[in-house]
Amino acid sequence: MARILDGKAIAAAVKQDLAMEIAQLRECGVQPKLVVVLVGDDAASASYVRSKERLARELGMEAEVIRLAADVSEVELLRQIELQNADDAVDALLVQLPLPDHIDTDRVLAAVDPNKDVDGFHPQNIGRYAMGSPLVWPCTTAGILEILVRSSVPLAGQTAVVVGRSRIVGWPTAQLLLAHNATVVQCHSRTKDLTEFTRQADILVVAAGQAGLIGVDDVREGAVVIDVGINRVDGRLVGDVDFDSVVAKAGAITPVPGGVGPLTVAMLMKNTVRLARLRRLTKGDER
Template sequence: MGAEVIYGKQLATEIREDMKQEAAELREKGIIPGLTVVLIGDDPASLSYVRGKQKASEKIGLASNLIELPENTSEVELLDLIGQLNQDGEVHGILVQLPLPDHIDDQKVIEAIEPQKDVDGFHPINIGRMMTGQDTFYPCTPYGILVMLKRARIALEGRHVVIIGRSNLVGKPVGQLLLNEHATVTHCHSRTENLQHHTRHADIVIVAVGKPAFITGDDIKEGAVVIDVGVNRVDGKLTGDVDFDSVKEKASHVTPVPKGVGPMTITMLLSNTIQAAKSIHNVT
């Protein structure tokens, strides 16, 4: 029969309609949620992604500001800019597009952003709050995955989740969010021995390794849920880390690439920005 395909794009559209209403209600109170994105250099992929964020922000009624800086911007200049944005009352969310040029320390930049304006959810204070199950800004891709699973009514409590990839952006935080939902979580990575042994015993497999067709139908058990976080370009086409066709025949649910996890990432960023505006202005 084949798997049910979870289209993040469709889900994101539904969620953004609700957010549009929320943004309109805030506007009536004189609050316009504002997101400022800082982009250094002229990487076409980053620019395209950032423009997508801007367009989505404006569609739901957020104030969107893009600050483009040259590749040779110094770390001191960037940190000074972040300091100014931290003090700006009209800026509720600050996002510095990663990756940064080699001469700038990513971690220093992340830690310079005020935690209450850290809509990417990467500040150590927000990560710590997530680890201890407190209300905070969650990293956008992991948060999007969690919302997708819940909206698809996939049970998480007591289920065995195998995550392939241990990055600070996706692998580690998505594992923590699912632990918070009482799932049993196994983290696998490039040095894991006998990877297939783990994936074949998983109820839910989340793949974030950046290797096309890394997971196939042979690697999962019948009826598993497979979430593909990979974004790769093969012969000019976007593709994920999962061999979609073979996995679709065996899984109960699977996400496609494109139109899967990606649209949910931007949606959660916008959601975090609205929550930041409400928090800063003490709106419940």
């Protein structure tokens, strides 16, 4: 029976550490500030943004949400980003995705000051993945590392198989595991015999967005299985891994819900604090 990697408990521990760190920073006169730009009135996006704002304040940080109409022009959106880039009180700037179709997402992400790029999506930050040293890793990827490290899972020399190569989760996670000296196998929708690879994994990260993609026969005995999928099936949230069968074979596994999910917002806070530290307390050389 696999050890269940409890994302809620790990996220709670992260938040507790952060609250203490932020209190210390405030004593030094630094109050980290997160700004979220929300375009349009998508209900899911609005709810995510509210929970980010709430948690930031709960931990003692400043948080501000800039709400723009769904039909805002790209020029106006870029102007708002410029204002936040120029504002010395702002440490971290996040543009909530997805953006409306008339806006060029790549251009908007590239407009964020790389030193305030809390999501780790600026091309310059992505460029640093190659050296294993972005200012911050994207939040979900950072959350996966947090789970692995706090669960004492060794990475160096291990075989890590990542299923899915999205720019937001799969690909950066593969780069992070490589930076930690795992041998990394990057699988995706064009991979021919997926099982052949997943069965070799000491660490298996599944971020394909396909319920039931990974069953018990796809997993090696004792593997650490990180399930990033969130799919709604018959009104129930499930991951990409068939938890009920795989739990009997894996060495450790994250449940859905309650696995990677709770870490994502917590890591956004951790990234904000890191950017505040780097920008306010250290010299340019450490950036």
